[in-house]
Amino acid sequence: MRQTTITVLSLLAATSLTACGGDKVLLTSEGPVAQGLSDLMLTAIYVMLLVVIPSIIMALWFGWKYRKSNKDADYQPHWAHSTAIEVVVWGIPIIIIAYxxxxxxxGSHEYDPYKPRTENPAEQLTIQVIAEQFKWIFIYPEQNIATVNEVRFPEQKQIAFRVTSNFTMNSFFIPKLAGQIYAMAGMQTQLHLSADNTGVYRGFSSNYSGYGFSQMRFKAHSVTAPEFEQWVQAIKNGQGNTVVVDDKGTTAIQKGLLDQAEFKSLRDGNRAQFQIDAMVKTARTEEEKKAAAIAQAEGPYPHHPHPVTYYSSVESGLFESVINSYMGNYHGDHHPVAHGENMQMPTEHADAQVTATPAQQHDAVATDATATAAGE
Structure with a gap:
């Protein structure tokens, strides 16, 4: 009874909070994938209420009917079994659980994040996503541009995100458009979605990955097809600094080529300033001094999201090189990557070769967890 009451009160509280101007993102989805997931969630809640509500009503009714002052209530001291009651209390839950x-x-198959929303690859826009420490980097391989902490795409266009990480495991999430998908070093995950209308949606990291993870926020802009083309051309022409990126009138930072050197410079530190100062002060061995120097170079973890930055061009194979740089961990020192050899894959085969199967993902996560534990 107590658990049932808490469940109903929690649902009522959640409903009332969202109705009073709260974030109703899970109930006001604006994409077919997110809408489908929202419908699944609500359908499951309604079906479960078929058990919850009658249970509450019967608990109250039985308490009232068989109260001490009701002399007309049936008194059957030798009652032991009722086939009808057994059928109801077992049959209905079994049907509900089966449904x-x-x-x-x-729902797991229909809204699988790996499932393309269109059968024609030419109808979708591919965007490569890299979870960096602590920011999101978006690469448009077809347009040969890149952005930091902002992604734009045409409305009603099928979007194919290819997601990886350049540090610890993370989670890529745009709640109003789709469910979250993990970003893991050394492998590629996929997320397919589209937006019904134009608008600006918040995206963020939904997986704790260090002190600066709360700054891993970005805006997802759904725009018209002509606006998207104009935006791409502005970046390619070096005029991205004229693009307003928020309602405060802030404009983006425009840069040129995103190559390996520039990519490495984007990494933030993962320590507080007092921790870095302590490392420098207490460093004695060469190894400690080297670690302190690296920490100084990276600087402290960010207290604000990295400003929106545009790159007019991208080094070929950058996304694949990020994935390949971790492959030596899974193939041993004899693997070419472990010796610094170039292992660039042809772009047309990249998706097929770097996409991880569920079993590979499980093994890789276990390997990362073991390595992290050993390092600590």
């Missing part, structure tokens, strides 16, 4: 199981199975 929820089917719903979960169907």
């Amino acid at each position: 929820l199981a089917y719903l979960a199975w169907w």
